[in-house]
Amino acid sequence: MLQKVRFLHTLFEKAVNGKGFDRFLKNVQILSYADGKCKAQFTVTEEHLNAIGTLHGGFTSSIIDVISSYALTSYQTGKPAGASVDLHVTFLKAAFPGEVVTVNAETIRAGKTLAFLAVELTKNDGKDVVARGQHTKYLVPIKK
Template identity: 35%
Template sequence: MENVITFKQMHVVSTSLGECTAELRVGLEHTNPTGTLHGGLASTLMDTVSILSYMTTSNGTIGQTIDLKLSFLKAAKVDDDILIIGRTVKTTKTLAFLEADIVNKNTGDVLVRGSEILHIVKQYHVV
């Protein structure tokens, strides 16, 4: 089980009101058969960091993703350091509109750009 993907490999490096940034070094376990960052993992990373950005503004509410759109602009390869940057654009009583980018940390190139709509469903409690 040496190639198991875990969120232990992604580290949150900064948060502020409505924003969250995390980083990850792309490993072989993060890639598709062509050797680049797997699109499903990119989607998961963006969804996770976007929701974390919302949680900085949410007063204890959480939601479910009801729409997620991604544009894959450039590939990330093994040993690339990437930043996942999530932003809360707007919130209403029942919806949150979020954006995220995956950026090559060394070049600044935007690799993936996405938007998300979150349906706000309930209070959460940190245990």
């Protein structure tokens, strides 16, 4: 388990401190990571907003993609999580600046070539669902 946690820490640090797109994670905190699950949290700030002042759908989709991929790495042996095949997001409620959003991702099933993950973003201590996501990933075969 410690190896998996180290893997996530390294992956997360590279993302946050890198020059690529994953820098959007800089204000996201990983709360837990184990057994095919990953829980994260962030406070909605100006950088997360769309033109009407609510949590941007692109940010929501990206956080679903990344946190579910982290959940998958904890399910496997701490290896990279493969490639996205499908990402479906249902937006249910707006989130506003200052609100704390919790992201719960879970590996539903991982076979030889595909993994299926579910994600829920909530606010108000889980009382309100902001969005739900379903993520399918292709698992890259590991050469022996």
